[in-house]
Amino acid sequence: MEVKRKEQSMDAIKAGLPRDVCDELDLYEQQIKGYLAGKTGEIKFQKIRLQLGTYAQRQQGVQMQRIKIPFGGLNSAQLRRLADVSDKYASNFLHLTTRQDVQLYYITIDTVADMMRELADVGITTREACGNTVRNVTACHQAGVSPTQTFDVTPYADAFKDFMLRNPICQNMGRKFKVCFEGCQDRDHAGVRIHDLGFRARVKEIDGELKRGFQVYVGGGLGASPSLGVLWTEFMPVEEMIPFSASVVRIFDRFGERKVRMKARMKFLLRKLGFDEFRRLVEEERAVLKVDPTWNDYLGNIAADEIPPVLNEQFSEAPEGTESDPEYAEWKESCVLPHELEDLCMVNIKVHNGDVDSDTARALADISDTYSAGDIRISIGQNLILRWVRGSSLPSLYSALKKINLVTPGPETFEDITACPGADTCRLGITSAKGLASHLTEGMKNGLGEFNELSEGLNIKISGCPNACAQHVVASIGFQGASLAKGGRNVPSEQVFVGGGLYGDDTRLATSIIKVPTRNAPKVVRKLLELYRDERKGTSTSIRLWRD
């Protein structure tokens, strides 16, 4: 079912926006004009634009816009609008990030407010996508439909987002603050121990009743000095989630470092105070915090399970022979995931380097309307997931996705390399993470292909600098952009990391090994795989053996 778009005038869009959003964007527009007229200085304007997610880009005179997609959840209208906005204001593609954001590039500052209005028109905000704020709230991309989930964490992540957005307690902290929610019992798709706050769904029998709650980790973070989150509790009732979070944010805001920015994340506060003192301060804060009863109003609206959307029953017939096509079989084996409900499944769409061009995004929005009730999620692996797909529609869906080149097998596997924007567009990037990722991806089809089966459960993540936007410090094999020198010339290089992984309680940080020239990185991957093949215990290919 193709949704026809109706062009709206900017006045009509403005008239439909909530008052506070409209005022906020009008003000931003005025501030941009003031900056362009030379009435507002660079530093003051930087603070204003970063709060709304508008970054300076490596290339002079253009901006990168980060757009928050809470828990990675998009509907088809939003994906379509993102594509349209990219065409109109940016460079015709969307970049999906490891924190479930969308980023657009090559935008001129004078058009940014209108772009944000068009996004706000479909319920998307960029506010607090950067700055010293609570950033995009991320969650397991299988939330709501995973056969192994404890419960759907989506409404809790959504409530957390609503609570923190524009909340004065977190508008001017010492540093950014990241949060995630995980619902699966057996996998850690969100990274509960690499966030300032990580919530994992748990249930507990209390007074004969099964109560919902969270296992909670605090103080995790990546970057150049990574730390794993420390267990706060095995079970925190859901009613406590927001009051507790408010207490933590307030303590971080009050005691966090504000002068030395390299040491300002909450992980450093935990190191400085020690966990016991940090805990004492948070508990003391929680005891005196006046809790507004409306904070938990959302709990009254949460259904026991996510209510399935009404699914389309009409699909075009797949071309004859699709089901016997070996490529279809490979795709089905690799990209189709089990669902909580019988006869349904999830489809994981591998997106190379997290980049999807706007035409493809629009086509995918239409496909999601037909096959997945218009529901799409972004994963931290930079892929797109259709969560409500009828098993009977798979051949038809496959042929639709094939037309837009989105049937590459191997999402969330060794072949699916995660890469940050790196030196292509980022001001901090030292090397091109996407360049190396593309080269390695080519290698997977050729020389490295022989390791595909062996490498089940392994992954490669590449960041262009030590800030770890591609999360390379929790990769089986991680590369961090660096530089070496020879004969007075700089040589693009990679610091090699080995042995990390997101395994919930057992999450491991990778060990930094050695720096090699980027051109040798594919050889390093091959050598490490050979080493793994020769040295692993037994014949199992489990991820545990890679780690151990």
Added chain:
Amino acid sequence: MERLGRDRIKEEITGFTEIPSFEEDPSFYEDWGHEEEKFELQKGMKGECAGATVEEKVPTFEDARKCLEQAEALLKHGEYEASITEAYHSCAASAHVPLYTKLVDPFTTEQTMWEFENLLVRTGNAGDKWVDISAVLKDMIDQEPEEELAAEMLQVARDLYDECERVQEAISTPAAKI
């Protein structure tokens, strides 16, 4: 990783640290995807993910006094609404001083009063009479701005100023700091 150890893995890949000279293989000096450019480290580029510098202004009782004086003058001239607003700002400016000593630096007037109630009244640093002060003040500024209300608001602001001075002194003593 744990079984083989870092040194063994390092030994296995040490051979890949070799860099041929530019004359032998110029491709080593190019970054993938940027073959047409000379690879260079960017100088003077600052990342922005850390956000911008946070500007700090230390609050003082002088700020609160100025607001009080304004509120008094406005009341005398029959500008009741403006007087009430100034008195409200004075309350927040007074409360901001001990809050800042407690390392709290709220953004707005409303937030300051809310924090005062949480962190100084409910903890016993300020007297019980100030419980619910944030709601009381909010209720007052929402009422019709009449002379009686403006006078009452001014008195609240004066009392709160005195209370905050007392609290500030108490929490600034060496014993309190310990």
